[in-house]
Amino acid sequence: MNYVSTRDNSYTVTAAQAIFQGLSHEGGLFVPESIPSISAQTLSELAEKSYIERAEYVLSLFLTDFTPEEIKECVTNAYSNKFDDDQPAPLSSLVGDKYFLELWHGPTCAFKDMALQLLPELLKVSMRKVGGAKKAAILVATSGDTGKAALEGFKDVEDIKIMVFYPENGVSPMQKRQMYTQDGNNVSVVAIDGNFDDAQTGVKKIFSNKDYEEELAENGYVLSSANSINWGRLLPQIVYYVSTYCDLLNSEEISVGDKINFCVPTGNFGNILAAHYAREMGVPINKLVCASNDNNVLTQAINQGVYDRNRDFFATNSPSMDILISSNFERLVYQLVGNNSQKTNDLMVQLNAMGQYNLDSDVLEKLKQGFWADFCTEKQVLNTIKTVFDKYSYLCDTHTAVAVNVAEKYIEATGDKLPMVVVSTASPYKFVASVLDALEADHNGLDDFGKVDLLEKISTMPIPTSLSELKTAPRRFDINCAAEDMIDEVKKFLS
Ligand SMILES: *Cc1c(COP(=O)(O)O)cnc(C)c1O
Numbered sequence: 001m002n003y004v005s006t007r008d009n010s011y012t013v014t015a016a017q018a019i020f021q022g023l024s025h026e027g028g029l030f031v032p033e034s035i036p037s038i039s040a041q042t043l044s045e046l047a048e049k050s051y052i053e054r055a056e057y058v059l060s061l062f063l064t065d066f067t068p069e070e071i072k073e074c075v076t077n078a079y080s081n082k083f084d085d086d087q088p089a090p091l092s093s094l095v096g097d098k099y100f101l102e103l104w105h106g107p108t109c110a111f112k113d114m115a116l117q118l119l120p121e122l123l124k125v126s127m128r129k130v131g132g133a134k135k136a137a138i139l140v141a142t143s144g145d146t147g148k149a150a151l152e153g154f155k156d157v158e159d160i161k162i163m164v165f166y167p168e169n170g171v172s173p174m175q176k177r178q179m180y181t182q183d184g185n186n187v188s189v190v191a192i193d194g195n196f197d198d199a200q201t202g203v204k205k206i207f208s209n210k211d212y213e214e215e216l217a218e219n220g221y222v223l224s225s226a227n228s229i230n231w232g233r234l235l236p237q238i239v240y241y242v243s244t245y246c247d248l249l250n251s252e253e254i255s256v257g258d259k260i261n262f263c264v265p266t267g268n269f270g271n272i273l274a275a276h277y278a279r280e281m282g283v284p285i286n287k288l289v290c291a292s293n294d295n296n297v298l299t300q301a302i303n304q305g306v307y308d309r310n311r312d313f314f315a316t317n318s319p320s321m322d323i324l325i326s327s328n329f330e331r332l333v334y335q336l337v338g339n340n341s342q343k344t345n346d347l348m349v350q351l352n353a354m355g356q357y358n359l360d361s362d363v364l365e366k367l368k369q370g371f372w373a374d375f376c377t378e379k380q381v382l383n384t385i386k387t388v389f390d391k392y393s394y395l396c397d398t399h400t401a402v403a404v405n406v407a408e409k410y411i412e413a414t415g416d417k418l419p420m421v422v423v424s425t426a427s428p429y430k431f432v433a434s435v436l437d438a439l440e441a442d443h444n445g446l447d448d449f450g451k452v453d454l455l456e457k458i459s460t461m462p463i464p465t466s467l468s469e470l471k472t473a474p475r476r477f478d479i480n481c482a483a484e485d486m487i488d489e490v491k492k493f494l495s
Helices: 015-021 040-047 051-064 070-077 112-116 119-130 146-154 173-180 194-205 210-218 230-252 270-282 297-304 331-337 341-354 360-372 377-394 400-413 426-436 448-459 465-471 483-494
Strands: 003-005 006-012 030-032 098-102 137-140 160-167 187-193 221-224 260-265 285-292 306-308 355-357 371-375 419-426 481-482
Touching: 003 015, 006 015, 006 341, 015 119, 015 230, 015 341, 030 098, 030 331, 040 051, 040 230, 051 070, 051 230, 051 400, 098 230, 098 400, 112 119, 119 160, 119 230, 119 481, 137 146, 137 194, 137 483, 146 160, 146 173, 160 173, 160 194, 160 483, 173 187, 173 426, 173 448, 173 465, 187 194, 187 377, 194 483, 210 221, 210 270, 210 483, 230 260, 230 270, 230 419, 260 270, 260 400, 270 285, 270 331, 285 297, 285 400, 297 306, 297 331, 297 360, 297 371, 331 341, 331 360, 371 400, 377 426, 400 419, 400 426, 400 465, 426 448, 448 465, 481 483
Parallel strands: 098 419, 137 160, 137 221, 160 187, 187 481, 260 285, 260 419, 285 371
Antiparallel strands: 003 006, 003 030, 306 355
16 A cells, blocks of 8 residues: 655655654655455454454554554554553543543553554564665654653664754643653653743754755664654544544444444644544444644634634644644545645645635535534533542543533534544653642642642542653653754753
8 A cells, every 4th residue: 555645745745754754755645545344243253352463453454555464563562551450542441422442541641652662673674675774763842742752762773873853942841841751771861941832843854854865874874753744643533533443342332333422632633633534434423523622723613614813823632632733634624625635735834824725615624514513611520530430439630621621612502422432642640730620629828749649639540650650750851952952952952
């Protein structure tokens, strides 16, 4: 199976090349030329199997240039002994009238682990296939979750080095600590004076520095990215939608062919797009409910067909969804306009120049058939956490609460009675201050770990070991630089 660019579909690459390259040269994203299908029979068979076996099957459909042995090794390295109870994506039994798909049982307690544990494995194999003996240097700008998940995924991976830049004053104390205590002999972490945009702009500048690219090539290095626009980050996410359907079959909550809904807390549109691909493959999914916070650019796009980023940016209590340019939406647009890359390119050029574009009415109709969208305010996030905890003793984080709230709005608006799976994307301990606020617990004057202990006392939910271990983990990185000097840090690191 080949992959094409959303902005020029005459440009065709193999899966390995798509993963190695990340982004197409004209700025488009790689998508599979066609979506493979999965039959009801196969879903029943997969229901008997483990997560790793299900992942092997799904990956084999998309990575036709990988051998079965390569896929098996990638998946095993990524998912065995890395997740609580060896269950990467456990589904809760009914909480009220909803299921929770918990994607935060990995090393960094957020759903980014699902993809970033596997991406390094896929990249290693892809490099072998495409790039010969080259080494890769991964540069990441992060607003919190991605940086840590990428560090954990890439640490000690042979022939790859990774450097993460985070805004000194733009991440939570727990997230900062997760990063500056990072172990591994091929990693580096730098705090920059500036915000997330400065970090991201700095990284992009390094990527487009041709002189430096040549200098690196002489030393055998290629720059690469662990961003969510890489196909190698999207593909691992398709697996857990297939796997959830299998789990529901297995526990006899549904029968073969029954439809279910998912509600996904959305930022860059990667997670929910993976669910859409699972549906396109034939997993019986009815609606995908797109849940946003106050940065509700997607709510407007899906309800009105107008993608408009000319709006105020809000820093909310679900920070990993504070985003106005949902890059992966481009992949859906490409499909909805009939795989027309010229049209997709025109829309994206318009977005770049004017900050907005409109979808034609027939395209909007198709979009609405598959998706339903609404948003949740910060106050509603806190109320939702409290209500769910009081009623069901189930504790969710702020991002998951956005999805719970919007799932309720969907059910109320449509009366849809199909099973609803809420995608739970982070451990509540990662956003402990907001969760304590929601529970109306007084945490004034407590330090980070005091807050964590308080939440454990109230909730009786155990603290993830990877977070409690941070309390005594030594600080390894104390590098600080101005945004303009980021390249000097990269040079020092790679020389
Ligand atoms: C990244 C993230 C999201 C948003 O996911 P997208 O794939 O960007 O839509 C939601 N919740 C948490 C906790 C995240 O880290």
